[in-house]
Amino acid sequence: MNQSPRVERRPSVCPHDCPSTCSLDVEVIDGRSIGRVHGARSNTYTAGVICAKVARYAERIHHPDRLLHPLRRIGPKGSGAFERVSWDEALDIVAAKFLEAERDFGSASVWPYYYAGTMGYVMRDGINRLRNVKKYSGQYSTICTATSYTGFVAGTGRLAGPDPREMAVSDCVVIWGTNAVHTQVNVMTHALRARKERGAKIVVVDIYMNATMKQADMALLVKPGTDGALACAVMHVLFRDGYADRAYLARYTDRPQEFEAHLKSRTPQWAAAITGLSVDEIEAFARLVGERKRTYFRLGFGFARQRNGSINMHAASCIPAVTGAWQHEGGGAFHSNSAIYHWNKGLIEAHETVDTSIRRLDQSQIGRILTGDPDALLHGPPVKAMLIQNTNPVSVAPEQELVKRGFSREDLFVCVHEQFMTETARMADIVLPATMFMEHDDLYSAGGHQHFQVGPKLIEPPGECRNNHEVIHAIAQRVGAAHRAFDMEPRALIDGTLKDSGWGSLADLEARVHVDAQPPFREAHYLDGFAYPDGKFRFMPDWTKVPSGNNGPMGPWTAIPSFPDHWAVIEEATGEHPFRLATSPARQFLNSTFNETPTSREKEGRPEVMIHPLDAGPLGIGDGDWVQLKNHRGDVYLRARLFDGVRRGVLIAEGLWPNEAHPHGRGINTLTGADQPAPYGGAAFHDNRVALAKVDPAIASAPSLSSAADKRAAEAIVV
Numbered sequence: 021m022n023q024s025p026r027v028e029r030r031p032s033v034c035p036h037d038c039p040s041t042c043s044l045d046v047e048v049i050d051g052r053s054i055g056r057v058h059g060a061r062s063n064t065y066t067a068g069v070i071c072a073k074v075a076r077y078a079e080r081i082h083h084p085d086r087l088l089h090p091l092r093r094i095g096p097k098g099s100g101a102f103e104r105v106s107w108d109e110a111l112d113i114v115a116a117k118f119l120e121a122e123r124d125f126g127s128a129s130v131w132p133y134y135y136a137g138t139m140g141y142v143m144r145d146g147i148n149r150l151r152n153v154k155k156y157s158g159q160y161s162t163i164c165t166a167t168s169y170t171g172f173v174a175g176t177g178r179l180a181g182p183d184p185r186e187m188a189v190s191d192c193v194v195i196w197g198t199n200a201v202h203t204q205v206n207v208m209t210h211a212l213r214a215r216k217e218r219g220a221k222i223v224v225v226d227i228y229m230n231a232t233m234k235q236a237d238m239a240l241l242v243k244p245g246t247d248g249a250l251a252c253a254v255m256h257v258l259f260r261d262g263y264a265d266r267a268y269l270a271r272y273t274d275r276p277q278e279f280e281a282h283l284k285s286r287t288p289q290w291a292a293a294i295t296g297l298s299v300d301e302i303e304a305f306a307r308l309v310g311e312r313k314r315t316y317f318r319l320g321f322g323f324a325r326q327r328n329g330s331i332n333m334h335a336a337s338c339i340p341a342v343t344g345a346w347q348h349e350g351g352g353a354f355h356s357n358s359a360i361y362h363w364n365k366g367l368i369e370a371h372e373t374v375d376t377s378i379r380r381l382d383q384s385q386i387g388r389i390l391t392g393d394p395d396a397l398l399h400g401p402p403v404k405a406m407l408i409q410n411t412n413p414v415s416v417a418p419e420q421e422l423v424k425r426g427f428s429r430e431d432l433f434v435c436v437h438e439q440f441m442t443e444t445a446r447m448a449d450i451v452l453p454a455t456m457f458m459e460h461d462d463l464y465s466a467g468g469h470q471h472f473q474v475g476p477k478l479i480e481p482p483g484e485c486r487n488n489h490e491v492i493h494a495i496a497q498r499v500g501a502a503h504r505a506f507d508m509e510p511r512a513l514i515d516g517t518l519k520d521s522g523w524g525s526l527a528d529l530e531a532r533v534h535v536d537a538q539p540p541f542r543e544a545h546y547l548d549g550f551a552y553p554d555g556k557f558r559f560m561p562d563w564t565k566v567p568s569g570n571n572g573p574m575g576p577w578t579a580i581p582s583f584p585d586h587w588a589v590i591e592e593a594t595g596e597h598p599f600r601l602a603t604s605p606a607r608q609f610l611n612s613t614f615n616e617t618p619t620s621r622e623k624e625g626r627p628e629v630m631i632h633p634l635d636a637g638p639l640g641i642g643d644g645d646w647v648q649l650k651n652h653r654g655d656v657y658l659r660a661r662l663f664d665g666v667r668r669g670v671l672i673a674e675g676l677w678p679n680e681a682h683p684h685g686r687g688i689n690t691l692t693g694a695d696q697p698a699p700y701g702g703a704a705f706h707d708n709r710v711a712l713a714k715v716d717p718a719i720a721s722a723p724s725l726s727s728a729a730d731k732r733a734a735e736a737i738v739v
């Protein structure tokens with residue numbers, strides 16, 4: 021008699037690069053496979069809500085294209101021709117190549133490279149232990165948070181803010197520069213509750229009529245990179261019309277009178293010409309936040325992905341300092357709570373071995389670095405060997421033509437530890453199969469709220485997949501790297517990290533499932549002062565000393581305006597490149613993750629660029645036509661989608677689609693730049709000037725190079 025499967029519900033937590041870090045309730049079937057993934061109601065922020073792409077995670081974890089065995093390249097780079105080898109053979113090759121590079125070019129010629137494919141501390145950050153012990157080149161992490169964190173901390177002195185659950189008790193929630201419906205769905209839970217229960221208004225500031233803006237009571241469609249102008253004009257009105265809280269300003273801010281004088285000329289008329297908004301829209305927004313002291317500014321990453329992104333983020337965070345909203349429940353500004361956990365990752369990363377004389381290479385400039393740009397290499401040795409975990413730079417990094425050229429170097433050895441044959445894995449010499457989050461133990465904390473949690477191993481990994489910690493340990497043994505953490509089990513590393521950080525033990529945490537680490541109200545609202553020594557919020561930050569943790573190479577900081585302003589350093593349109601392109605996130609993908617699952621690809625459709633019909637008309641572009649986007653970095657083909665929810669002159673391409681989904685295998689990051697925004701670098705993914713043209717379908721639909729490579733790979737891979 022057939023027995024029905026045994027289904028257990030086990031707690032877990034989403035590991036993906038998303039501020040929500042949702043608590044999960046996972047169906048485990050017969051102890052071997054994953055069923056439906058649910059949101060766990062016990063987490064009072066994520067509150068049982070998760071996104072659809074993670075709800076159907078079974079499709080990803082049990083995907084037939086998972087990498088299952090170590091592979092060694094047997095054809096030209098990028099050909100996709102690999103043969104199966106044993107773990108020992110693969111690891112011996114990696115170690116030999118690392119030792120060879122170290123011997124011939126010095127330890128800094130080895131560059132371990134990673135990012136946030138998992139946000140678990142053991143699996144994500146253990147690569148830094150190997151780096152530190154061996155004195156390999158450092159990674160200056162700029163690709164996501166550098167501009168936004170810096171901008172927020174410039175004002176407050178700390179990367180933390182009022183409890184995001186307070187959005188539900190706000191009278192106005194301003195969702196600024198984040199398409200929360202696509203990228204952090206839980207923001208909507210609390211904002212919509214405030215509207216339903218209190219009649220709160222939802223304002224959305226963004227650059228196109230996206231899924232979040234469609235839910236707004238007030239939709240403010242700004243031109244990309246002009247948020248600083250909007251913020252200044254709003255504050256001009258707040259001072260002008262008596263909405264400024266002068267007692268609060270005197271007690272809690274640095275230079276209120278000078279700032280007010282500075283804003284005198286930043287009128288709504290001035291900002292209207294820059295932002296594309298009408299004077300009436302700016303006045304109405306200012307009145308709304310002036311009248312509603314409980315206004316919660318939920319500031320996202322998107323609007324900071326500009327060359328003036330830090331300055332715009334800082335400007336937006338200044339508004340509640342003018343109204344005094346910071347002091348009210350349901351008021352203030354929030355970007356991330358990363359500072360509240362006071363993690364001590366010394367054990368995981370072997371901090372006592374850090375040598376500050378070793379260079380730190382800018383992760384976003386990987387194209388320049390691998391093609392030998394002396395400035396990007398900080399005038400040190402070439403990169404000769406890499407280990408890559410949890411990221412896919414041949415899709416996600418800017419300046420893709422350089423990135424691809426770099427990875428094509430015959431003298432560069434690359435080992436990629438991955439879950440799928442990504443674009444980067446395809447360029448590797450050795451490919452190692454990696455676990456997914458339900459196949460290993462790890463520790464996670466949320467940027468978008470205040471919980472931390474363990475995600476336990478729920479099932480055995482398929483094939484020969486190994487977790488990151490195992491791989492780092494095995495390489496360390498072979499290259500002579502010694503540290504006690506290499507020999508510890510992941511659970512012991514979690515336990516040690518919790519204890520070192522003052523959060524009890526792993527057993528304590530598992531008994532509680534997750535911990536709510538929200539600081540007390542007074543601290544979260546800065547009622548005892550902001551996190552600078554004098555307790556004052558900074559309208560005029562010292563941009564050379566922002567305590568953001570991103571103390572890497574400096575951009576052109578001396579030119580930053582003293583007070584919030586519109587800083588005109590964005591890649592403005594020109595006669596040759598008359599459009600501004602933003603590469604916004606798609607709902608069903610998360611960077612390049614999930615673009616391998618059939619359901620996500622099916623729901624997203626195809627790579628498209630949104631074009632205003634009045635821009636498309638004169639160029640003879642109709643809905644669905646093939647178009648070429650081009651700038652000095654390269655060109656990309658995709659389909660036109662005529663859409664009047666973008667401003668004239670602005671183009672939006674939601675992604676990230678695999679490179680192979682574009683004709684000629686050139687993905688959207690072919691067009692994005694890697695120059696370092698002030699003050700501490702970053703990646704201005706939404707700040708690109710391009711030309712737009714309709715193209716002959718025969719040119720556009722030529723088979724992609726990577727499709728051809730895939731075909732060869734399918735024939736050549738032995739598994």
Ligand code: SF4
Nearest residue numbers: 034038041042071074
């Ligand atoms: S919303 Fe974000 S954190 Fe939550 S399940 Fe989806 S990807 Fe994960």
